[in-house]
Amino acid sequence: MAGEKILIVEDDEDIMEVLALSMKSANYIVSQATTFQEGWDAVAKKQPDLILLDVNLPDGDGFQLAKKIREISDAIIIFVTVNHLIDEKLHGFEVGADDYVTKPFIPKELVARVQAHLKRRVATASQQIIKLDQLEVHIDDKMVYKQGQLVNLFTKERQLLFYLIENINKVLSVEQLINHAWGFDGTADAKTLSVHMSTLRRKIEDNPSQPKYIQTVRGFGYIFSNKD
Secondary structure, three states, X not given: OOOXXXXXXXXXXXXXXXXXXXXXXXXXXXXXXXXXXXXXXXXXXXXXXXXEEOOEEOOEEHHHHHHHHOOOOOOEEEEEEOOOOHHHHHHHHHOOOOEEEEOOOOHHHHHHHHHHHHHHHOOOOOOOEEEEOOEEEEOOOOEEEEOOEEOOOOHHHHHHHHHHHHOOOOOEEHHHHHHHHHOOOOOOOHHHHHHHHHHHHHHHOOOOOOOOXXXXXXXXXXXXXXXX
């Protein structure tokens, strides 16, 4: 697949060149930005399908930019950064990232990750609407409404939630959920998954500390339940 729009937000000229050439060689349409402000403007104007985002920008923090982007865009966000600590990676996922790649990176591997994310994004689902008390789940366009209001879901949250819903009342293991959302070669682990489940519960549950829908099956995984 090709032709999708990719925005690269990176202030290092050499890394920008490598990223741009790698994405163009895979037949993606590439836009470039070197600052927080340029990146924000480009998201609004270009409406990219995927964003490769550095954390350390000359005029701002990439984490803050990702959080701001999530207010207007559901584009896939992949951090490409020297920040390698696990807490920084988890923070990246918390603000809406779909993947986190540390520098130095292998261009071919990054291209493969981009292709995998874009492929999963366009996967189709059957036309169906499920109503669960205050929730209304639109299977066809992968939208969720709570008490009539659209729930703002990040890409990974949406993938996890709809995988659980498509297997309603069936326990899915941690490994199954990680493989579905991040792929077999992804960098996510059980802690990363737990962070995403926690944010999902805050968005769709009336009482996240005592969830009705997304329930933990200790020692195994999670289940989406529609039983009282």
